[in-house]
Amino acid sequence: MTTEHLLMNTLHGKPTTRAPFWFMRQAGRYLPEYRQLRSQSNGFLNLCLNPKxxxxxxxxxIHRFNMDAAILFSDILIVPFGLGMEIDFVEGRGPVLDALKDSKSLSKLTQKNNWSRIQATYETVSKARESLRPDKALIGFAGAPWTVATYMIEGGTSRDHSKAKEWAYAQPNNFKTLIEILVESTIEHLSKQIDAGADVVMLFDSWAGxxxxxQFDKWVISPTKEICRRVRNIHPKIKIIGFPRGAGAGYIKYSKETEIDAVGLDTSVSPIWAAAELEAPLVIQGNLDPVLLVAGGKGLQAATLKILDAFDRRPFIFNLGHGILPSTPPEHVAELSEFLGAYRKGG
Structure with missing residues (x-):
């Protein structure tokens, strides 16, 4: 059994025998053992807030596929729940919130985050870290302020995020206040996860694109930079991964200005372009199309090798360009995990 801490060594710029790997949404509906626990719970939120x-x-x-890192089972909307918003996760629809509409509804969030409401999240981190092998990393996470704000204003998922964008343009002071509240809450949320045992933290900005x-500079780059700077003031050695999904050419500015240690690429980004344009020592993470993991076969292996080859000479973490899809066959995840575990750099 190896004792090489692949993910942490990669994030610290140390040489490794192979690229570490984990997959976004690696714990979820595609696994029968997850579905069994889900069927016994009283809703998704209660599942997230039950530490055991x-x-x-x-x-x-990790037990099934032996990835190099576990990521906390939680949700990016835990922070607005801690701020007092009620959230319901509806099957087939996703999260439903009582949407923010104006400064009056916004004022209800200006009280200090009710951390007792989400204290179970940090207990989950502690329990998971205690059970993980020392050479496996535990990743904590939060939603980035812009993305979380879209859910709070839209009242759930949205195709075009028009209400959130309208707020940003028409009510800039109110929107700025909301982002500031989320920056403060995100800093504390991440810090509490680190205190509880998270080795790395990740910021998911799913709607950055x-x-x-x-607006990208104002509501994605600036808040992310503030979060990174202040989390490191509290935890100087922590490594932070950013995922500005859909950022396109904005990945360059995001990577240079936010002070993140690693950047997750979405499926639209060319590995060859990223290897050339995103300068080391930045660690790159990504970016296999999750649909390929559903399809399996020769196409999956060919795409995997193409990504590995593109980043063979720099610090790199293999991942997907978005989360594992519920229709993914577990045996395809097993095959990919076995392949990645056996792959060696330069080989």
Missing amino acids: TASAITLQP ALAPG
């Missing part, structure tokens, strides 16, 4: 169950789910893919360049 959530820690078990966090570890399920919805913004025009000037």
